[in-house]
Amino acid sequence: MTTGTVPSTAYHDVPYTRGGTVERSEVGALVRSAVDGDAAAWKAIVEGLGPLVWSVVRAHRLSDADAHEVYQTVWFRFTQHLDRIREPEKAGSWLASTARHECLKVHRQARRLVLTDDPQMLDTVSEDGGPEQTLLETEDAAAQGERVRRLWQAFEELGERCRQLLRVLIASPPPSYQEVSAALDIAVGSIGPMRQRCLRRLRARLEARGTA
Amino acid sequence: MSDDISGGTGFDDGPGVEEELLEEELRQAASLLDPVPPALLQTAVDAFALRDLEARVAALTFDSLVDAIPVRGAAAAPRMLTFSAGGTTLDVELTEEGLIGQVLPPSPARIEILTGPHPATTTTADDMGRFTAAVTPSGPFALRLHTTDEVVMTEWLRA
Numbered sequence: 001m002t003t004g005t006v007p008s009t010a011y012h013d014v015p016y017t018r019g020g021t022v023e024r025s026e027v028g029a030l031v032r033s034a035v036d037g038d039a040a041a042w043k044a045i046v047e048g049l050g051p052l053v054w055s056v057v058r059a060h061r062l063s064d065a066d067a068h069e070v071y072q073t074v075w076f077r078f079t080q081h082l083d084r085i086r087e088p089e090k091a092g093s094w095l096a097s098t099a100r101h102e103c104l105k106v107h108r109q110a111r112r113l114v115l116t117d118d119p120q121m122l123d124t125v126s127e128d129g130g131p132e133q134t135l136l137e138t139e140d141a142a143a144q145g146e147r148v149r150r151l152w153q154a155f156e157e158l159g160e161r162c163r164q165l166l167r168v169l170i171a172s173p174p175p176s177y178q179e180v181s182a183a184l185d186i187a188v189g190s191i192g193p194m195r196q197r198c199l200r201r202l203r204a205r206l207e208a209r210g211t212a
Numbered sequence: 213m214s215d216d217i218s219g220g221t222g223f224d225d226g227p228g229v230e231e232e233l234l235e236e237e238l239r240q241a242a243s244l245l246d247p248v249p250p251a252l253l254q255t256a257v258d259a260f261a262l263r264d265l266e267a268r269v270a271a272l273t274f275d276s277l278v279d280a281i282p283v284r285g286a287a288a289a290p291r292m293l294t295f296s297a298g299g300t301t302l303d304v305e306l307t308e309e310g311l312i313g314q315v316l317p318p319s320p321a322r323i324e325i326l327t328g329p330h331p332a333t334t335t336t337a338d339d340m341g342r343f344t345a346a347v348t349p350s351g352p353f354a355l356r357l358h359t360t361d362e363v364v365m366t367e368w369l370r371a
Contacts, residue, residue, distance in 0.1 A: 039260050043260075046253065046259075050252075054252075055242070068249070068351075069351040069370050072255055073352040082263065102370060105277060106370070167242070200231060202238075
């Protein structure tokens, strides 16, 4: 690995780790505490990994109602899994994979209902006010808000695979590649290259619109 | 930062600095525009109370949604579910009128229908292990079965 330009060398000297892996090292300890009945540890797990579960659900483009139900189902099931968990540090992967399976079930259910010719079920798109509305409410700096809105719009318009991958990657705190792999059933080794391609594509779109 | 249009860093296995920054910006946008709804976060926190250390978990072993062949036109076909824990099996049907089920081997039991971290509805199984409930769960649900000698709880599922 050689760096092409001098200014970027400093960055490359820093060993690259996904942001999540550092904070995630605590997950194993938190899970063990929760198993022992520590409600505060459970809360910390929910706060730390909830955004990942939500990202996986959002990546699968469910209606808001379905998204809410899947999110809850995943956490309820985790309360049952907790005492049988073999690798506590992999709780994030378990949650991501469970969320994915539940999302696929929703798609299956929707397809089945479509098969039975119920036109109402064809509409699986969000009915709520959605992101834009939330933004309007919090929009203090108009210019900043506009930039965020454009970025989000460009992201939403990406191809399905890129949109899905990025939606999971941008969970906060960032997920590990193992968790992304569990969330989308893709090989860990293919995530890096895909991630790079998708981010470049997004940037190219923003530049084409003069937003970058 | 956006003046570098080359975009390349020589790496094939991950994003460069610019992409990293873009991803971080997108992460902030997601936190602002599409965060976990606060009510959901609270429900997940409260879910810790659902933990039941006594109950044996009955795993879903059959789900008509996944395991059965779809029949065109059969709009009202009920969802059929089977849960198993050791020797105990629980067959459940979700119909528009409510929930019907049977415990096998047949045994009288008290059955709680849980839908989240809040009080459950209760029904009873007769000597044949059969039970009904007028409510059809929508969204997440689980059944907790109290027989004379054990407590069995089904895996949480989305109805």
